[in-house]
Amino acid sequence: MENLELFKLLGDATRLSIIRMLAREDSFVELIASSLNLTSATVCYHLKKLEGAGLVRCSRSQFYKIYALNREIFDRSLTDLVLTAELPVDPEEKYRREVISTFIKGGRLVSIPVQQKKREIILRHILTRFETGRDYDEREVNAILIEFHEDYCTLRREMISFGLMSRDHETYRVIE
């Protein structure tokens, strides 16, 4: 019973407001909180729920954590949602989550997957820690990668060879 969860999330005034704000434009906890006259704690509580259900995703940008709406989730008709007992989970996405939860424990990469497909999933996951549209020097890249695994060199090299990041001398950048 999975659509139920979706309706529960949508069935709260505060959360709907948050979703509507994010539909207009990406935002971050404090801004949302002050717009809605709530504490950061409250907004955080709701965003965690929304994120857990995949309605929202977040990336860090300098000071802030930017939350954005996952719009594709909403591209379904009520009839489908109501009459379908089970939400037909995208098998691709299901697999992705399984791989991530297998290889990443407590935020650390337990080992670098050997299978190319799994390796790419993990690399893409790690990639979300980087901002798009800005340059990183090698030191910064290493600092982020080492949070996941001691062998940051392999990770860095693989980011390049999977075409996820570009390298120009000492400068790295996420390929969008």
Next chain:
Amino acid sequence: MENLELFKLLGDATRLSIIRMLAREDSFVELIASSLNLTSATVCYHLKKLEGAGLVRCSRSQFYKIYALNREIFDRSLTDLVLTAELPVDPEEKYRREVISTFIKGGRLVSIPVQQKKREIILRHILTRFETGRDYDEREVNAILIEFHEDYCTLRREMISFGLMSRDHETYRVIE
């Protein structure tokens, strides 16, 4: 804030089950209750909520009150529902409700509307007290109509002239 209400209603496992049952086939309180292992009181509680929001309608048939799903409510996309703050109430339906609440107080018709449009709305409303697909003799028809207004003769005549019921000698029938 009106769509919120819709999501709240859908965000309960029991209510979703009820809705799914009704999507399959019209049903009545006790049957739903026994299917879902709940008491009638509980099912009644939910059906009232659903009816209040117009998701469900009910008509009496002999012993039972038959509940049916208002399927047109579900013909919208999630995106619309989420991003539209106000649900655009059908103005026709809004008007209909106003007329009914103006002319019917405590289940009784305070007066028979003079305006044809309003008169038809009221007649159609009264018509829901009749079952479709079965014959009534004049005595039965009168018995039902008199609950609404002492002048049951006018009501009966108007049912015919508005084409809502057919008459063949002493036999009346709802026209579907």
Next chain:
DNA sequence: TGAATGATTAGAAAACTGTCTAATTACCAT
């Protein structure tokens, strides 16, 4: 490194919701 700022978590209070039992009401059939 340390100060500042934003995000998160923990814990508790308050409000809300779904469910039940028991009593009552509404309707139908004889």
Next chain:
DNA sequence: ATGGTAATTAGACAGTTTTCTAATCATTCA
């Protein structure tokens, strides 16, 4: 009218949810 059946209401209880404050954590910048 009366008895039976279905539906509803009232009241109580338990569980869940939202929200806050205060404390802690994480990240950036000087």
